[in-house]
Amino acid sequence: MAGLTTPQAFSHRLSPSERPSTGILGLLATQVLMEVRRYRRLPEYFIGVVVLPVILYTMFGLPEAGKVLPRGTDVGAMMFVSFGCYGVVSQALFSFGGELAAERGKGWLRRLRATPMPMWVYFAGKVALNLVFTAVTLVGMAAVAVVAGGVSFDPLRLLACGGLIVTGVLAFSTMGSAIAYWVRPRAVATIVNLVFLPLSFLSGFFYPLDQLPGVFTTIAQALPTHHFGLLAWGLMGPAEDMDAFGNPATGSTTLHVVVVLAWWSACGLLTVLGYRRDLDRERS
Secondary structure, eight states: OTTOOOHHHHHHHSOTTTSOOOSHHHHHHHHHHHHHHHHHTOHHHHIIIIIHHHHHIIIIIGGGTTOBOTTSOBHHHHHHHHHHHHHHHHIIIIIIIIHHHHHHHTTHHHHHHTSSSOHHHHHHHHHHHHHHHHHHHHHHHHHHHHHHHOOOOOHHHHHHHHHHHHHHHHHHHHHHHHHHHHSOGGGHHHHHHHHHHHHHHHTTSSSOGGGSOHHHHHHHTTOHHHHHHHHHHHHHSOHHHHHHHTSOOOSOHHHHHHHHHHHHHHHHHHHHHHHHHHHHHHHO
């Protein structure tokens, strides 16, 4: 009919970078690109999620830079790990979980389910966006540490530690999504803060555990964030330096991985149950 625009004609009007790509990888790449473009228009969001950990490292990490632990690890490097772990947990809970809850509350996920796009592409796009943001945060902190603090990193340890911290987006994304699906959207911000702040303090991200009451150390043994932090600190420095830093290298690597994976699996199961609950409500 005259005056109507077909989908094919509309797609030809778009620039090549704006046309939806074909294939699974193409769909995922398009979703990630759209997410990046959306948040690029929200500088306050970028500052809160990406820049804040860099600012906190500048305030609390740089004053410790230059101090050397018994086996030669710079305290500034260990603080880099602390605030890197803080940043990745923040990404998973506030960025991934908080945004998921907001879009769920607005009915956006319900609309997406009515489209041909697989829902896993939506979730994968969110995770990929947070992987990018986490990598940017780590690069920013490392640059501040080296340029402003004169921190001397072991290149291999820095790469290994940075790679592990980035995977924290995957490890803790299910925690964020579980909160998003089981808490009312308007209450998510409050609940996330109630979860995030204790996790950060009890895991030794802000203060070494040996400076906290003994009961907190006991609680920390059950937290995935603490075990994740021990894995990351262990990649940055040897056990003796971890002890001197105040977060003793307790437990084995296997134990740390098992605890993190157990929490990831449990929160993933809660997410699936919450997702199915939403589907059942739509069908009823």
